[in-house]
Amino acid sequence: MTFENLSPVLSDALTARGYEALTPVQSQVSEDQAKGRDLLVSAQTGSGKTVAFGLAMGDELLEDGRMPFATSPLALIIAPTRELALQVSRELSWLYAKAGARIATCVGGMDASKERRALGQGVQIVVGTPGRLRDHLERGALDLSALRVAVLDEADEMLDMGFRDDLEEILDGTPATRRTLLFSATIPNPIVQLAKRYQKDALRISTVGQDRGHGDIAYQAVTVAPADIEGAVVNLLRLHDAETAMLFCATRDNVRRLHASLVERGFAAVALSGEHSQNERNAALQALRDRRAKVCVATDVAARGIDLPTLSLVVHVEIPRDAEALQHRSGRTGRAGKKGTAVIIVPYPRRRRVDGMLRGARIEAEWMDAPTAADVRKRDQERLMEKLLTPVEHEAEDIELAQRLMAERTAEDIAASLVQAHRALMPPPEDLIDNGPRGRDTAGRPERGERFERPERGGGDQREGFEDSVWFRLNIGRHQNADPRWILPLLCRRGHVSKNEIGAIRIGPKETMFNIPRAIADRFAEAVIRSANEDGEDESGVAITPAPDGPTYPPRRDKGGHGAPRDGAPRSTLGRAPGGDRGFGDRPRGPGGPGGKPTDRYKPKPFGQRSPRRPSK
Numbered sequence: 001m002t003f004e005n006l007s008p009v010l011s012d013a014l015t016a017r018g019y020e021a022l023t024p025v026q027s028q029v030s031e032d033q034a035k036g037r038d039l040l041v042s043a044q045t046g047s048g049k050t051v052a053f054g055l056a057m058g059d060e061l062l063e064d065g066r067m068p069f070a071t072s073p074l075a076l077i078i079a080p081t082r083e084l085a086l087q088v089s090r091e092l093s094w095l096y097a098k099a100g101a102r103i104a105t106c107v108g109g110m111d112a113s114k115e116r117r118a119l120g121q122g123v124q125i126v127v128g129t130p131g132r133l134r135d136h137l138e139r140g141a142l143d144l145s146a147l148r149v150a151v152l153d154e155a156d157e158m159l160d161m162g163f164r165d166d167l168e169e170i171l172d173g174t175p176a177t178r179r180t181l182l183f184s185a186t187i188p189n190p191i192v193q194l195a196k197r198y199q200k201d202a203l204r205i206s207t208v209g210q211d212r213g214h215g216d217i218a219y220q221a222v223t224v225a226p227a228d229i230e231g232a233v234v235n236l237l238r239l240h241d242a243e244t245a246m247l248f249c250a251t252r253d254n255v256r257r258l259h260a261s262l263v264e265r266g267f268a269a270v271a272l273s274g275e276h277s278q279n280e281r282n283a284a285l286q287a288l289r290d291r292r293a294k295v296c297v298a299t300d301v302a303a304r305g306i307d308l309p310t311l312s313l314v315v316h317v318e319i320p321r322d323a324e325a326l327q328h329r330s331g332r333t334g335r336a337g338k339k340g341t342a343v344i345i346v347p348y349p350r351r352r353r354v355d356g357m358l359r360g361a362r363i364e365a366e367w368m369d370a371p372t373a374a375d376v377r378k379r380d381q382e383r384l385m386e387k388l389l390t391p392v393e394h395e396a397e398d399i400e401l402a403q404r405l406m407a408e409r410t411a412e413d414i415a416a417s418l419v420q421a422h423r424a425l426m427p428p429p430e431d432l433i434d435n436g437p438r439g440r441d442t443a444g445r446p447e448r449g450e451r452f453e454r455p456e457r458g459g460g461d462q463r464e465g466f467e468d469s470v471w472f473r474l475n476i477g478r479h480q481n482a483d484p485r486w487i488l489p490l491l492c493r494r495g496h497v498s499k500n501e502i503g504a505i506r507i508g509p510k511e512t513m514f515n516i517p518r519a520i521a522d523r524f525a526e527a528v529i530r531s532a533n534e535d536g537e538d539e540s541g542v543a544i545t546p547a548p549d550g551p552t553y554p555p556r557r558d559k560g561g562h563g564a565p566r567d568g569a570p571r572s573t574l575g576r577a578p579g580g581d582r583g584f585g586d587r588p589r590g591p592g593g594p595g596g597k598p599t600d601r602y603k604p605k606p607f608g609q610r611s612p613r614r615p616s617k
């Protein structure tokens with residue numbers, strides 16, 4: 001087939017590549033009104049934007065369907081990351097192969113002297129990252145005096161990454177007659193300023209929302225208890241069993257932790273973050289490409305520019321900082337017309353924030369619970385049945401072995417062993433704390449009246465150590481699905497205490513109170529500070545603060561909740577202390593918590609006085 005408005009050599013290249021139609025951004029840059037003009041294009045990643053600027057450059061570059069001989073470059077493409085630059089270079093290589101283009105790629109982490117040699121041998125197209133291109137320019141290896149077209153790819157990313165100076169220096173070294181194509185997922189003010197300075201009468205093109213890349217991603221928001229995040233990741237990976245999945249964390253520390261934990265569970269996972277060398281990065285990407293690894297745990301920056309055609313699942317393990325980051329991360333899947341799923345893991349306290357982010361970005365997400373271990377096992381069975389029932393041609397040797405097995409065992413035994421052997425290859429799913437078989441309301445929250453509270457004393461025996469205790473407050477309550485089953489592990493993790501060192505947990509509508517023996521209260525408070533961010537919260541939005549007055553609301557009575565409390569207290573004692581012990585509601589008002597000495601009120605150190613902070617977040 002031929003593509004309208006394109007030079008035959010480019011049209012042939014697209015046909016040979018198997019493309020059947022242009023994507024919206026490719027059509028728009030090829031229209032007559034765009035010819036020869038500067039373009040300011042907002043297009044999502046995955047929209048076919050690389051081929052789009054490849055096509056747009058055609059008019060400047062081709063002479064009778066061929067690339068002219070050139071002693072210095074005619075086209076320059078600047079991209080934010082090494083991977084993106086290499087990917088651009090690969091795409092332009094097949095697009096311009098028949099036209100006889102010579103392309104040099106100049107990126108950080110590669111041998112600069114080789115690049116200098118390539119530049120010296122006469123190339124028509126140069127693709128590179130800002131820092132490396134600037135180096136070549138300053139050393140005189142890159143001559144931009146004959147440049148006809150300059151392309152800035154993912155310009156917003158480049159400005160975000162602090163490349164403004166490099167970009168300006170490079171563009172200032174090009175002829176004023178050049179054509180400038182600016183591609184950016186978003187057009188915030190700094191991009192508008194850049195466009196004003198370096199473009200003339202630019203045609204504004206926006207295909208955001210029309211691109212297949214965007215439309216082919218199904219968004220899911222999975223609500224979980226903060227302590228269940230990792231379990232939810234495990235179950236999602238197991239349920240989807242994606243050929244390639246990418247998991248996003250906010251910090252390199254969290255990438256390291258999650259990666260280690262997944263590898264330990266038996267997932268074939270690699271990690272990408274700022275702490276990895278170029279060699280480690282290459283090795284990780286290669287493992288994903290040749291399918292030795294199926295899962296990639298990454299930070300936003302480290303994952304930029306990565307194009308893995310088999311990537312069908314993106315999991316936002318930690319909530320992206322804004323809607324743009326959400327779209328950037330999600331855009332790693334749903335590429336080239338394929339379907340992808342982007343799952344946002346939403347700890348209960350963050351529900352509203354994510355809801356707002358999705359609405360702001362006009363993304364319709366399906367809200368749901370995390371898959372349970374039972375869901376995963378059911379899907380496993382379906383997959384196993386399908387796999388084992390697929391007809392296969394057997395080797396004679398295998399048939400002989402099968403006959404020997406049949407002579408020794410029943411068919412049922414052999415089939416069961418086969419199933420067991422297959423299952424053993426898969427990491428086991430996780431039992432999540434908070435999506436047991438209880439009823440749920442329409443928003444996916446456990447039904448009211450089904451939760452229990454942790455009593456002050458468990459099991460009828462007075463627990464020692466809580467006669468003199470100190471109260472703390474959590475900024476989450478029933479409205480955020482607060483539940484001792486996930487609060488307990490969270491408190492242990494944040495405060496570096498064991499669950500036996502936590503007394504009562506009292507859940508109010510919007511806050512939760514709990515008490516800690518006075519003897520360890522300072523140590524607990526210190527650990528809480530160290531495990532919090534600047535806002536005093538952890539990653540899931542939970543803040544812990546001293547509450548010297550203790551709770552002011554009465555304890556809820558359990559109405560037949562599900563399961564026993566984690567401290568083993570029988571259900572009959574739920575929500576109240578046994579033996580007619582003072583409940584919180586009956587607590588004498590005034591200083592000191594229940595059991596606290598009224599005159600000896602705990603004076604916590606203000607949380608503002610920070611001890612040494614946790615290392616890099």
Ligand code: AMP
Nearest residue numbers: 019021022023045046047048049050336
């Ligand atoms: P990009 O937005 O440039 O990252 O491209 C995303 C993917 O879409 C790349 O793998 C391209 O090779 C592929 N692609 C680009 N244009 C088309 C098209 N017209 N038809 C099918 N696939 C395409």
